[in-house]
Amino acid sequence: MVMAQFDYIDFDREIWDAELEDFVPSTVYDMHVHMWSEAHAPEGGDPTSGLRFESDYADLSRWAEQLYPGREVHYLVLGTPVPGLDVSGHNDWLASQMAADPASAVNMLVTPDMSADYVADQVNKHNFLGLKPYRTFASDPAEARIRDFLPEHLIELAHDMGLAITMHLSKRIGPADPENQEDLERYTRQYPRAQWILAHCARAFSAFMMEGAIEFLCGLPNIWYDTSAVNDMYTHFLLMEHEDRRRVMFGSDNIVAGCARGKYVTYGHAWEYFAGHGDLPHCNPTPTLVIYEQLRQERQVADMLDLTPDEIEDHFSRNAQRFLSMMREGRSS
Secondary structure (H helix, E strand, O other): OHHHHOOOOHHHHHHHHHHHOOOOOOEEEEEEEEOEOHHHOOOOOOOOOOOOOOEOHHHHHHHHHHHOOOOEEEEEEEOOOOOOOOHHHHHHHHHHHHOOOOOOEEEEEOOOOOOHHHHHHHHHHHOOOEEEOOHHHOOOOOOOOHHHHOOHHHHHHHHHHOOEEEEOOOOOOHHHOHHHHHHHHHHHHHOOOOEEEEHHHHHOOOHHHHHOOHHHHHOOOOEEEEOOOOOOHHHHHHHHHHOOHHHEEOOOOEOOOOOOEOEEEEEOOEEEEEOOOOOOOOOOOOOOEHHHHHHHHHHHHHHHOOOOHHHHHHHHHHHHHHHHHHHHHHHHO
Protein backbone atom coordinates (compact mmCIF):
# COMPACT_ATOMS: atom_id res chain seq x y z
CA MET A 1 0.00 0.00 0.00
CA VAL A 2 1.24 3.49 -0.81
CA MET A 3 1.39 4.67 2.80
CA ALA A 4 3.84 1.90 3.69
CA GLN A 5 6.55 3.93 1.93
CA PHE A 6 6.14 6.72 4.49
CA ASP A 7 5.43 6.37 8.17
CA TYR A 8 3.77 8.31 10.94
CA ILE A 9 5.26 7.59 14.36
CA ASP A 10 4.51 8.37 17.99
CA PHE A 11 7.04 11.22 17.96
CA ASP A 12 5.05 12.97 15.21
CA ARG A 13 1.92 12.76 17.33
CA GLU A 14 3.85 14.22 20.27
CA ILE A 15 4.81 17.22 18.10
CA TRP A 16 1.22 17.63 16.93
CA ASP A 17 -0.27 17.40 20.42
CA ALA A 18 2.24 19.74 22.04
CA GLU A 19 2.67 22.39 19.35
CA LEU A 20 0.07 22.19 16.57
CA GLU A 21 -3.24 20.86 17.88
CA ASP A 22 -4.21 24.27 19.26
CA PHE A 23 -2.90 26.14 16.19
CA VAL A 24 -4.38 24.44 13.12
CA PRO A 25 -8.07 25.36 12.73
CA SER A 26 -10.93 22.94 12.18
CA THR A 27 -10.95 23.42 8.39
CA VAL A 28 -7.85 23.27 6.19
CA TYR A 29 -7.56 24.06 2.49
CA ASP A 30 -4.21 22.74 1.30
CA MET A 31 -3.47 24.68 -1.88
CA HIS A 32 -0.48 22.64 -3.01
CA VAL A 33 -0.61 18.84 -3.17
CA HIS A 34 0.44 16.36 -5.84
CA MET A 35 -0.91 13.02 -7.00
CA TRP A 36 0.61 10.37 -9.22
CA SER A 37 -0.37 7.07 -10.86
CA GLU A 38 2.09 4.65 -12.42
CA ALA A 39 -0.49 4.14 -15.16
CA HIS A 40 0.92 7.33 -16.70
CA ALA A 41 4.61 6.53 -16.31
CA PRO A 42 6.89 6.70 -19.35
CA GLU A 43 8.36 3.55 -20.81
CA GLY A 44 11.93 3.19 -19.70
CA GLY A 45 11.73 5.96 -17.12
CA ASP A 46 13.47 5.85 -13.77
CA PRO A 47 11.19 3.83 -11.46
CA THR A 48 13.15 4.99 -8.40
CA SER A 49 12.42 8.68 -9.02
CA GLY A 50 11.08 10.35 -5.90
CA LEU A 51 8.35 11.89 -8.00
CA ARG A 52 6.93 8.47 -8.89
CA PHE A 53 5.15 7.91 -5.61
CA GLU A 54 1.68 6.50 -6.19
CA SER A 55 -0.92 8.57 -4.38
CA ASP A 56 -4.56 9.12 -5.21
CA TYR A 57 -7.37 11.06 -3.50
CA ALA A 58 -7.92 8.25 -0.99
CA ASP A 59 -4.22 8.36 -0.03
CA LEU A 60 -4.33 12.14 0.41
CA SER A 61 -7.35 11.74 2.65
CA ARG A 62 -5.74 9.02 4.78
CA TRP A 63 -2.63 11.10 5.27
CA ALA A 64 -4.72 14.15 6.16
CA GLU A 65 -6.51 12.14 8.85
CA GLN A 66 -3.15 11.37 10.43
CA LEU A 67 -1.51 14.75 9.92
CA TYR A 68 -4.45 16.94 10.95
CA PRO A 69 -6.68 14.73 13.12
CA GLY A 70 -10.28 15.85 13.32
CA ARG A 71 -9.89 18.49 10.61
CA GLU A 72 -11.92 18.89 7.44
CA VAL A 73 -9.40 19.07 4.58
CA HIS A 74 -9.76 20.09 0.93
CA TYR A 75 -7.15 20.62 -1.76
CA LEU A 76 -5.84 22.31 -4.85
CA VAL A 77 -4.40 19.28 -6.62
CA LEU A 78 -1.46 19.53 -9.01
CA GLY A 79 -0.03 16.94 -11.35
CA THR A 80 3.41 15.39 -11.14
CA PRO A 81 6.00 16.36 -13.78
CA VAL A 82 7.63 13.03 -14.49
CA PRO A 83 9.60 13.45 -17.74
CA GLY A 84 7.94 11.61 -20.62
CA LEU A 85 4.67 10.95 -18.76
CA ASP A 86 1.31 10.50 -20.48
CA VAL A 87 0.18 14.08 -19.83
CA SER A 88 -3.31 13.70 -21.27
CA GLY A 89 -4.01 10.51 -19.31
CA HIS A 90 -2.58 12.06 -16.16
CA ASN A 91 -4.82 15.13 -16.41
CA ASP A 92 -7.89 12.98 -17.10
CA TRP A 93 -7.08 10.88 -14.04
CA LEU A 94 -6.58 13.90 -11.76
CA ALA A 95 -9.99 15.25 -12.75
CA SER A 96 -11.71 11.91 -12.24
CA GLN A 97 -10.09 11.43 -8.82
CA MET A 98 -11.21 14.80 -7.50
CA ALA A 99 -14.79 14.58 -8.74
CA ALA A 100 -15.61 13.09 -5.32
CA ASP A 101 -14.74 16.39 -3.59
CA PRO A 102 -16.41 19.40 -5.25
CA ALA A 103 -14.94 21.73 -2.62
CA SER A 104 -11.46 20.90 -3.94
CA ALA A 105 -10.00 21.91 -7.30
CA VAL A 106 -7.45 20.75 -9.86
CA ASN A 107 -4.94 22.66 -11.97
CA MET A 108 -4.17 21.18 -15.38
CA LEU A 109 -0.57 20.08 -15.92
CA VAL A 110 0.59 21.99 -19.01
CA THR A 111 3.71 21.69 -21.14
CA PRO A 112 5.27 24.29 -23.44
CA ASP A 113 4.25 22.47 -26.62
CA MET A 114 0.51 22.64 -25.91
CA SER A 115 -1.66 24.89 -28.05
CA ALA A 116 -4.11 27.36 -26.55
CA ASP A 117 -7.00 25.58 -28.27
CA TYR A 118 -6.06 22.22 -26.77
CA VAL A 119 -5.67 23.63 -23.26
CA ALA A 120 -8.98 25.52 -23.52
CA ASP A 121 -10.77 22.33 -24.58
CA GLN A 122 -9.29 20.40 -21.64
CA VAL A 123 -10.09 23.15 -19.14
CA ASN A 124 -13.70 23.19 -20.31
CA LYS A 125 -13.91 19.38 -20.41
CA HIS A 126 -12.70 18.91 -16.84
CA ASN A 127 -13.54 22.28 -15.28
CA PHE A 128 -9.92 22.80 -14.26
CA LEU A 129 -9.37 25.80 -11.99
CA GLY A 130 -6.20 26.76 -13.80
CA LEU A 131 -2.81 25.74 -15.09
CA LYS A 132 0.29 24.17 -13.54
CA PRO A 133 3.42 24.60 -15.66
CA TYR A 134 6.72 23.09 -14.55
CA ARG A 135 10.22 24.39 -15.04
CA THR A 136 11.35 20.78 -15.50
CA PHE A 137 9.89 20.97 -19.03
CA ALA A 138 12.22 23.87 -19.95
CA SER A 139 15.52 23.22 -21.71
CA ASP A 140 17.37 24.70 -18.70
CA PRO A 141 15.21 24.07 -15.61
CA ALA A 142 17.62 25.85 -13.26
CA GLU A 143 17.76 29.14 -15.17
CA ALA A 144 14.52 29.21 -17.18
CA ARG A 145 12.47 32.31 -17.68
CA ILE A 146 8.73 31.93 -17.21
CA ARG A 147 8.14 31.92 -20.97
CA ASP A 148 10.46 28.92 -21.36
CA PHE A 149 7.98 26.63 -19.61
CA LEU A 150 4.77 28.70 -19.78
CA PRO A 151 4.54 30.26 -23.24
CA GLU A 152 2.80 33.59 -23.49
CA HIS A 153 -0.09 32.19 -25.51
CA LEU A 154 -1.05 30.12 -22.44
CA ILE A 155 -0.79 33.17 -20.16
CA GLU A 156 -3.08 35.00 -22.60
CA LEU A 157 -5.47 32.04 -22.47
CA ALA A 158 -5.47 32.18 -18.66
CA HIS A 159 -6.43 35.84 -18.93
CA ASP A 160 -9.15 35.17 -21.51
CA MET A 161 -10.67 32.32 -19.49
CA GLY A 162 -10.03 33.72 -16.02
CA LEU A 163 -7.72 30.92 -14.85
CA ALA A 164 -5.31 30.46 -11.98
CA ILE A 165 -1.62 29.78 -12.62
CA THR A 166 0.37 28.01 -9.91
CA MET A 167 3.93 29.12 -10.61
CA HIS A 168 7.09 27.53 -9.25
CA LEU A 169 9.67 30.08 -10.33
CA SER A 170 13.02 29.06 -11.74
CA LYS A 171 16.44 30.73 -11.37
CA ARG A 172 18.87 30.42 -8.51
CA ILE A 173 17.60 33.42 -6.57
CA GLY A 174 13.94 32.84 -7.41
CA PRO A 175 11.75 35.92 -6.87
CA ALA A 176 14.77 38.21 -6.41
CA ASP A 177 15.98 37.49 -9.95
CA PRO A 178 15.65 40.58 -12.20
CA GLU A 179 14.31 38.58 -15.17
CA ASN A 180 11.66 36.90 -13.02
CA GLN A 181 10.66 40.31 -11.73
CA GLU A 182 10.56 41.75 -15.23
CA ASP A 183 8.35 38.88 -16.42
CA LEU A 184 5.96 39.03 -13.46
CA GLU A 185 5.66 42.80 -13.76
CA ARG A 186 4.64 42.57 -17.40
CA TYR A 187 2.44 39.46 -17.28
CA THR A 188 0.44 40.46 -14.21
CA ARG A 189 -0.38 43.86 -15.69
CA GLN A 190 -0.86 42.86 -19.32
CA TYR A 191 -3.07 39.87 -18.45
CA PRO A 192 -5.00 41.00 -15.34
CA ARG A 193 -7.63 38.23 -15.35
CA ALA A 194 -4.97 35.54 -14.85
CA GLN A 195 -4.45 34.98 -11.12
CA TRP A 196 -0.96 33.84 -10.11
CA ILE A 197 -0.32 31.61 -7.09
CA LEU A 198 3.42 31.86 -6.43
CA ALA A 199 4.23 28.46 -4.98
CA HIS A 200 6.56 27.95 -2.01
CA CYS A 201 6.29 31.57 -0.80
CA ALA A 202 7.29 32.68 -4.31
CA ARG A 203 10.02 30.01 -4.19
CA ALA A 204 11.84 31.86 -1.43
CA PHE A 205 13.10 28.69 0.21
CA SER A 206 15.83 30.82 1.78
CA ALA A 207 14.98 34.18 3.33
CA PHE A 208 17.64 36.14 1.45
CA MET A 209 15.51 35.69 -1.67
CA MET A 210 12.41 37.08 0.04
CA GLU A 211 14.45 39.97 1.42
CA GLY A 212 15.37 40.83 -2.16
CA ALA A 213 11.83 40.48 -3.48
CA ILE A 214 9.19 41.37 -0.91
CA GLU A 215 8.93 45.08 -1.76
CA PHE A 216 8.59 44.23 -5.46
CA LEU A 217 6.05 41.46 -4.85
CA CYS A 218 3.84 43.66 -2.69
CA GLY A 219 3.45 46.05 -5.63
CA LEU A 220 2.12 43.46 -8.07
CA PRO A 221 -1.54 42.88 -8.89
CA ASN A 222 -3.17 39.45 -9.20
CA ILE A 223 -0.59 37.71 -7.00
CA TRP A 224 -1.29 35.06 -4.36
CA TYR A 225 0.97 32.64 -2.52
CA ASP A 226 1.06 29.15 -1.09
CA THR A 227 3.44 28.36 1.77
CA SER A 228 4.29 24.79 0.78
CA ALA A 229 7.57 23.18 1.86
CA VAL A 230 9.23 26.39 3.07
CA ASN A 231 11.20 25.71 6.25
CA ASP A 232 12.82 29.13 6.60
CA MET A 233 10.96 31.01 9.33
CA TYR A 234 12.10 34.47 8.24
CA THR A 235 10.64 33.91 4.78
CA HIS A 236 7.26 33.25 6.37
CA PHE A 237 7.72 36.27 8.64
CA LEU A 238 8.54 38.67 5.81
CA LEU A 239 5.62 37.49 3.72
CA MET A 240 3.10 37.72 6.54
CA GLU A 241 4.50 41.01 7.84
CA HIS A 242 4.54 42.92 4.55
CA GLU A 243 2.09 41.31 2.11
CA ASP A 244 -1.70 41.39 2.28
CA ARG A 245 -2.27 38.36 4.53
CA ARG A 246 -5.52 37.57 2.73
CA ARG A 247 -3.38 36.58 -0.27
CA VAL A 248 -1.26 34.01 1.57
CA MET A 249 -2.72 30.48 1.55
CA PHE A 250 -1.54 27.36 3.31
CA GLY A 251 0.06 24.63 1.21
CA SER A 252 2.00 21.48 2.11
CA ASP A 253 3.56 19.90 -1.03
CA ASN A 254 2.22 16.57 0.24
CA ILE A 255 2.65 13.70 -0.03
CA VAL A 256 6.22 13.29 -1.26
CA ALA A 257 7.85 16.50 0.00
CA GLY A 258 5.64 17.34 2.99
CA CYS A 259 5.55 13.85 4.47
CA ALA A 260 9.27 13.22 4.13
CA ARG A 261 11.01 12.89 7.47
CA GLY A 262 13.46 15.71 8.10
CA LYS A 263 13.62 19.38 7.16
CA TYR A 264 14.70 21.72 4.39
CA VAL A 265 17.70 23.61 5.76
CA THR A 266 19.37 26.79 4.53
CA TYR A 267 22.95 28.02 4.63
CA GLY A 268 24.72 30.72 2.63
CA HIS A 269 22.62 31.06 -0.51
CA ALA A 270 21.69 27.38 -0.57
CA TRP A 271 18.95 25.11 0.71
CA GLU A 272 18.59 21.36 0.71
CA TYR A 273 16.71 18.47 2.26
CA PHE A 274 18.26 17.18 5.50
CA ALA A 275 17.10 13.85 6.91
CA GLY A 276 18.69 14.28 10.34
CA HIS A 277 21.48 12.50 12.19
CA GLY A 278 21.04 8.97 13.39
CA ASP A 279 22.83 9.39 16.72
CA LEU A 280 23.11 12.54 18.83
CA PRO A 281 23.98 11.66 22.44
CA HIS A 282 23.14 15.14 23.77
CA CYS A 283 19.49 15.20 22.59
CA ASN A 284 16.69 13.28 20.90
CA PRO A 285 17.79 13.01 17.24
CA THR A 286 14.41 11.82 15.94
CA PRO A 287 13.27 14.02 13.03
CA THR A 288 9.62 14.76 12.47
CA LEU A 289 7.92 15.41 9.12
CA VAL A 290 8.75 18.32 6.84
CA ILE A 291 5.15 19.54 6.98
CA TYR A 292 5.25 19.63 10.78
CA GLU A 293 8.49 21.63 10.66
CA GLN A 294 6.74 24.06 8.33
CA LEU A 295 3.70 24.29 10.60
CA ARG A 296 5.89 24.86 13.67
CA GLN A 297 7.45 27.85 11.92
CA GLU A 298 4.10 29.17 10.78
CA ARG A 299 2.88 28.97 14.38
CA GLN A 300 5.97 30.80 15.63
CA VAL A 301 5.46 33.56 13.05
CA ALA A 302 1.80 33.83 14.07
CA ASP A 303 2.99 34.34 17.65
CA MET A 304 5.56 36.98 16.64
CA LEU A 305 3.04 38.94 14.61
CA ASP A 306 0.19 38.47 17.08
CA LEU A 307 -2.09 37.06 14.41
CA THR A 308 -5.70 36.91 15.51
CA PRO A 309 -7.71 33.68 15.43
CA ASP A 310 -9.56 35.11 12.43
CA GLU A 311 -6.29 35.73 10.58
CA ILE A 312 -5.14 32.19 11.30
CA GLU A 313 -8.43 30.79 10.00
CA ASP A 314 -8.06 33.01 6.94
CA HIS A 315 -4.63 31.56 6.29
CA PHE A 316 -5.66 27.93 6.60
CA SER A 317 -9.04 28.03 4.87
CA ARG A 318 -10.93 31.24 4.25
CA ASN A 319 -8.36 32.87 1.95
CA ALA A 320 -8.49 29.75 -0.20
CA GLN A 321 -12.27 29.57 -0.08
CA ARG A 322 -12.53 33.18 -1.22
CA PHE A 323 -9.97 32.57 -3.95
CA LEU A 324 -11.76 29.47 -5.23
CA SER A 325 -15.13 31.23 -5.17
CA MET A 326 -13.70 34.21 -7.05
CA MET A 327 -12.21 32.00 -9.76
CA ARG A 328 -15.35 29.89 -10.16
CA GLU A 329 -17.65 32.90 -10.26
CA GLY A 330 -15.38 34.56 -12.81
CA ARG A 331 -15.54 31.50 -15.05
CA SER A 332 -19.33 31.31 -14.86
CA SER A 333 -19.95 35.02 -15.56
